Amino acid sequence: MPYPAEPTPAPPPRLLVSDHVAGRISLLDLPDGAERAEVRHRHPSEHAGFLALPGGLVACVDDRAGELLVLDPYGPGTGAPLVRRRVPVAVPAEHLAAAPGGRLLAVTTGLGRNEQAWTGLLTAVDLDAPDGAVAVRVRGRTGEPGVTVLGGPSPLVMLRHREPGELLTYRHGELMRSAPSCPPAGPDRRIALPDDDGHGDAHDPTTGRVFAAAGSGVHRVRREGDGLTVETPLPWSADGRSGGRGHYLRLDPVRRMLWSCVRDGSGDPGRWAEWSNDAWWHQLDTGVTGRLEVGPGLVFRLAVAARHIAYTRIHPDGDELVLLTAPLDAGSRPEVCARLPLPAMAGAPRPGGTPWDGAQRRAVAASPGSGLVAVSRGGHGEVHVFDADRTAAVTTLTVPTPLDDGGHLALVAPGDGAHADPVGR
Numbered sequence: 001m002p003y004p005a006e007p008t009p010a011p012p013p014r015l016l017v018s019d020h021v022a023g024r025i026s027l028l029d030l031p032d033g034a035e036r037a038e039v040r041h042r043h044p045s046e047h048a049g050f051l052a053l054p055g056g057l058v059a060c061v062d063d064r065a066g067e068l069l070v071l072d073p074y075g076p077g078t079g080a081p082l083v084r085r086r087v088p089v090a091v092p093a094e095h096l097a098a099a100p101g102g103r104l105l106a107v108t109t110g111l112g113r114n115e116q117a118w119t120g121l122l123t124a125v126d127l128d129a130p131d132g133a134v135a136v137r138v139r140g141r142t143g144e145p146g147v148t149v150l151g152g153p154s155p156l157v158m159l160r161h162r163e164p165g166e167l168l169t170y171r172h173g174e175l176m177r178s179a180p181s182c183p184p185a186g187p188d189r190r191i192a193l194p195d196d197d198g199h200g201d202a203h204d205p206t207t208g209r210v211f212a213a214a215g216s217g218v219h220r221v222r223r224e225g226d227g228l229t230v231e232t233p234l235p236w237s238a239d240g241r242s243g244g245r246g247h248y249l250r251l252d253p254v255r256r257m258l259w260s261c262v263r264d265g266s267g268d269p270g271r272w273a274e275w276s277n278d279a280w281w282h283q284l285d286t287g288v289t290g291r292l293e294v295g296p297g298l299v300f301r302l303a304v305a306a307r308h309i310a311y312t313r314i315h316p317d318g319d320e321l322v323l324l325t326a327p328l329d330a331g332s333r334p335e336v337c338a339r340l341p342l343p344a345m346a347g348a349p350r351p352g353g354t355p356w357d358g359a360q361r362r363a364v365a366a367s368p369g370s371g372l373v374a375v376s377r378g379g380h381g382e383v384h385v386f387d388a389d390r391t392a393a394v395t396t397l398t399v400p401t402p403l404d405d406g407g408h409l410a411l412v413a414p415g416d417g418a419h420a421d422p423v424g425r
Contacts, residue, residue: 013370014073015397016058016410017383018044022401023064027073027082030372030411031385033397037076039083042069045093047110049425050410052418053102057084058410059424061093061107068096068107068125068135073412090121090137090182096424099149100205103128104172106157110144117142121182124157124175138178138185140168146201148210148423150223156188158221160201160212165193167212167221169228191230193219200249202258203422204284211258213249218258218282234282236262238291246280252304253420254368255326258282259309261299262291272298272355273316279309279324279334286330294322294336298355301425303366303373303411308388309334310373312342312362316351319344319362321375323388338391347379361406369416378406 014036017026020043027037043064044050051059058071070085092112098105105125111117120142125135145168146160155172168187178185193214200213208223209231217233236245244264252259258281265275277299280291297315299322304310309324319342324334342362349355360378371389376382383397410425412418 011074011414013367013372013411013413015365015374015383016050016071016073016412017376017399017403018046018060018408019399019401019403020044020046020063020408021404024399024401025082026399027076028397030374031394033395037082044069044408045091045096046405046408048093048096048107049408051096051098051105051424052412052421053098054419055102056412056414057102058412059096059098059105061089061091061096063091063093063112066091068105070127074414085127087125087127087135089123089125089135090119094144095147095201097147097149097203098422099151099155099172100422101151102419104149104155106147106149106172108145108147108159117144122157122159122170122175122185124172126172126176129176133176136176136178137182138175139182140185140187146198146212148201148203150203150208150210151205152208152223152226154226156223158210159187160198162198163196165196165198165214167191167193167210189228191221191228199247200260201423202249202251204251204256205420205422206256207284211249213246213260215245218246218249218260234289236280236291238280238289241278241291241293244276244278248301250302250304250425251421251423252309252326252368253417254304254306256284257327258284259302259304261294261302261311263299269354269356270352272349273351277313279311281334283327283330288330290333292334292336298349301364303364304368304421305366305373305388306368306371308337308366308371308373310364310366310388312364312375314349314355314362319348321364321373321386323373323391340386340391340393342375342384343377345378345380360404363406363409365409365411367411367413367416368418369413370411372411374409374411376403376407376409378403383409
């Protein structure tokens with residue numbers, strides 16, 4: 001009688017490391033750092049980031065070539081290439097989002113390396129278009145719009161604009177039927193926002209809600225059938241802590257929560273080391289909101305791991321990875337469980353100067369299906385890998401380019417469900 005076959009071990013987590021300055025994408029196994037694939041002469045948009053798609057795929061925009069790239073992180077090793085699709089889109093890419101099914105996408109354009117907005121191009125993408133019209137570009141308002149794509153019988157593209165602040169909706173199908181040569185496209189609906197400082201977008205496919213971060217709070221719009229309902233904004237104040245606003249907004253598909261970092265302090269960027277930073281969170285199903293202190297300095301993006309939320313904090317007294325325990329049930333609340341030191345960056349921001357221009361930065365990545373967290377060390381070509389469950393450093397990986405500006409990272413794990421957050425990060 002034959003013995004039963006040994007089960008096939010699950011593939012390890014993998015890390016996409018993008019050096020958008022040098023023009024290279026590396027695909028590494030974790031935690032050992034073995035390189036599975038590389039793509040040269042590719043400059044993914046750091047601002048639009050990586051977008052998880054169903055089937056374990058990942059999308060990004062090559063800002064130099066003007067192409068949407070659909071990547072297959074588990075293709076290499078099975079005979080499939082890392083780059084599965086290439087679709088022409090308008091650049092410089094500002095934001096990238098998909099409808100819940102992953103077929104319909106939208107890419108907005110922003111400033112890029114320009115001091116003033118010069119293009120208002122919006123690209124609508126249908127990865128399975130039956131007539132071959134895979135991507136169509138139209139012209140709208142100039143600026144730096146955020147974007148979400150709502151599903152349903154008539155999918156909507158929703159742009160979040162600043163100055164003046166408003167939400168604009170377009171029907172994705174109508175965009176795809178637009179004429180050539182980037183014709184102007186008017187929105188189906190305009191929803192005014194009370195602020196001209198919007199920054200940060202999230203979309204919850206389960207409820208059809210779109211969230212837009214602004215100075216006065218997190219503004220909410222819910223899709224009902226073919227209509228949109230404006231709801232009461234969520235305040236930044238919570239747990240007796242007030243002041244500041246969030247400049248980033250992210251959906252946690254595991255706990256069904258929104259996360260942000262609320263920054264408060266002087267408007268002078270030279271005093272960035274004095275800024276206070278709080279982790280802000282909102283439970284989508286219970287409506288409970290809270291915030292807790294992360295620490296002074298530069299804190300911006302965050303990453304969602306299986307049981308933790310990860311922030312990086314840059315400060316002249318020392319950089320660190322800050323780990324928060326994610327609530328396991330509706331009755332528990334997040335708390336800071338670890339502060340892990342990060343090695344200094346030679347080109348780190350200095351007090352008195354802007355923390356964004358001419359200074360190195362860090363990228364952070366995690367997967368909702370893994371306990372690992374990766375943090376880049378800008379200018380050094382290094383990525384530090386941590387085990388959040390053990391609150392310990394695991395290894396330091398090196399790549400052949402310096403990762404100036406911090407590069408950008410995406411950590412993926414088989415079946416992690418990351419596509420439930422349909423906005424590029």
